[in-house]
Amino acid sequence: MTDAAPSSPSQPDRTPYADHTADPLTVLQDEIDALSARITKQGALVRTLKKSSASDASAIAEAVDALKALKLEGEELRKKQDELDPSKKFDRKGFDELVVRRMYVVPSFEIHGGVKGLFDLGPPGCALKAAIIDMWRKHFVLAESMLEMECTCLTPEAVLKTSGHVDRFTDLMVKDPEGGECFRADKLLEDAIDALLESSPDMPAEERDDHLRVQRQADAYGPAEIDELLKKYGCVAPSGKAYSDAFPFNLMFRTSIGPEGTAV
Structure with missing residues (x-):
């Protein structure tokens, strides 16, 4: 007779468990998403208070301050996200040079010295603006049946x-x-x-x-x-x-x- 193989000690259950050590970038993105929802909700509250004639100035100011605080918190979280992911670091100088070189925007009246802060849209910039307006119009005017208006660029001081x-x-x-x-x-x-x-x-x-x-x-x-x-x-x-x-x-x-x- 062949000797039976000795029974092996019971093995521990190796059923895989969920890894609770989440990726820091994933955790941070979840926080950003949750904060974005809070910002949207607070923004809606601010708009509601401003439209309501019963709202007093202090309540509106408090809601606006809360919205600003949430936005600051969001900016801070995004900075942390960039620090954790160096590939997302934004090259502002390179971007500014690119949009001018490719004529998305050009300084206004540049041959006369120009004025800081005034820019003209070049051909690609005009095309990009037209595409954005077209997308906006398709959603809000055509799909949502809203009425389109275009108001004056000047606003009276009283307003x-x-x-x-x-x-x-x-x-x-x-x-x-x-x-x-x-x-x-x-x-x-x-x-x-x-x-x-x-x-x-x-x-x-x-x-x-x-x-x-x-x-x-x-x-x-x-x-x-x-x-x-x-x-x-x-x-x-x-x-x-x-x-x-x-x-x-x-x-x-x-x-x-x-x-x-x-x-x-």
Whole structure:
């Protein structure tokens, strides 16, 4: 008789379990998707409050502030996403050069010196704009049966005053004392913090979070606060000199209508 093979000890159940160590990028994308849904919901609330005549100004302001906070949080999550995935790092300088070189946009009146911030659409830019408008019209006008309107580009001051644009649309600027060129103080601060974090990959997490908190609030600081922060982060003008003190600049600009110039 053949000896029976010794029975092997019972083997542990090797049924695969779900891996709870999720990919950081996947977790981050889930957070971004959830936050995007919250932003959409909060945006709808803001629009509802603005349309309702029963809503008071404080409730609207509170809802708008909450929406801004959510958007800032979303920007921060996307920055973290870019840090985890270097392939998604956006080359802003290269992009700007590309759209001008390919004539998507070109500086307006460039042969006469031009004006910063004014651009003309080139042939590809016009085609892209037409395609976007066509897609928009097919969805909202044809599919949703909405009525299309095209309004004036000029808005009376009374409307912008009521909406809060005149009082709130103000940026803090600083000036290069030698060249006289002006820069947005909050953008300088944000760029300085980005450069600091990029050059210090081994920075302790707590210190990094402090810098990111300052960056998130860059557009909320007053003139004295942002002056101090620009000095703290070593921001200097292109000439190598210290920037001027921050001063407010309203993004609205006045124009007059009619020979009397009384309608603005």
